[in-house]
Amino acid sequence: MRAINEITITDAVLDQMSTTPDPRLREIMASLVRHLHDFAREVDLTPEEWLKAIGFLTAVGQKCTEFRQEFILLSDTLGLSSLVNALHDKRALESGTKSSLLGPFYRQDSPALPLGTCIVKNPKAPVIGIYGRVTNSDGEGIPNALVQVWQPDEEGWYDLQKNDPQDMDLRGSFRTDAKGNYYLRTIAPLGYMIPMDGPVGDMIRAQKRHGYRPAHIHFLVGADGYREAVTALYLSGDEHIDSDTVFGVTDSLVTEIRKPDSSSPLPDLPCIHFDFALAAKTAQDLSGRVGADPSQIIKKAAN
Structure with a gap:
């Protein structure tokens, strides 16, 4: 033996x-x-520590639902999600927008909206605009690119945390125009504490970490023949911009809300201006999404 x-x-x-x-x-x-x-x-x-770890992972799994993914949250707070993003980003960084985390609140069936529409059904904060272009690595506009956007509200809550899961808000999908332009209306989000009512929250408290994410707006941008860009825009001035609990912030993604500009497609609104550059897709490229719609993870696991 x-x-x-x-x-x-x-x-x-x-x-x-x-x-x-x-x-x-x-x-x-x-x-x-x-x-x-x-x-x-x-x-x-030690055996006691091993058993405690088993209990922790069991609790993480038990906290997962069709609309919440505690394992993704665990990966995020350990920096693994950002690490995988960075590894996946290496080839496209020279020609594409820097990626960020998809996060646990993405929904793949967000409503399709006309350009200029507000993604917030009943705004309780001043409306702002976001606009820019989706281009290739040569700076040429990409028509009909899909721009998906989602965010928390003025109190830091996503729709999945407040509403019936079928009642989507603070999210939408847009198609760029013939020149690759996109523009939409929304509100400035508030930074928020990650969900702390589960085992990941217990871990964060045990480590004496603040648990906050700076204010940000998620984007998933794609077009035929191009590598999908999963990213987020972070609002400068947030007190947690340099200590994001899930390590998603990079300098190139930090933006400002600027005063109304007559040259903007939304001239009456203070706006964020940001252009997305997509790298050409190769045969080796898989999805750039470090994350998923939680409901799809549950469905795949059931099958």
Whole structure:
């Protein structure tokens, strides 16, 4: 019988998994086991700590619903989501807009709206505009590009946190015009604390972290033949702009709400002006979405 101890256990597991037919699965699982075992040895993990971790992960799974993804929130707060974004971004950074997190509140079936429409059904804060162009790497406008946008309200709440899930608000989908222009109306969002009523919130409190995200507006921009851009615009001046709990902020995505400008497509409104650049898609490109509509994750798991 093999002599299993705290050192040889790793090779024993790797040997048993070596017959995995899928080469990528074999690579990922072998690396995961090596790092996981090294972690346990490094911190001298106790049985009590191991069991507490099992309980934590169980609680994370139990907190997930069709409209809430606690595992994505965990990934976000550990910086893993931003790391995967950065790894995925390397090729497109030279020609495309910097990515940010999709987040746990994306809905893939947001309402299609005409350009200039307000995405807020009953605004309780001053309306602002957002406008710009969607271009290729040469600065040429991309017509009929799909611009999906979603955000929290003036109190920091998303529609999924306040409304019936079927009553979508603070989100919409737009198509660029013949020159690649987009423009819409909305309100300035408020920064917010991530959901703290679950196991991830318990972790954040135990680490003495503030748990806040700076004010931001999400965008998912795509067009045929181009790499999808998942990003967000962050409002300058927010007190948590330099300490985002989920590590989503980068300098190129920090924007300002500027005074009304007669040259804007929304000349009567203070506006954010931002142009999105899409990199050409290659055969190697998969989805750039680090995240998903929570309802779709539940459906796939059920199948």
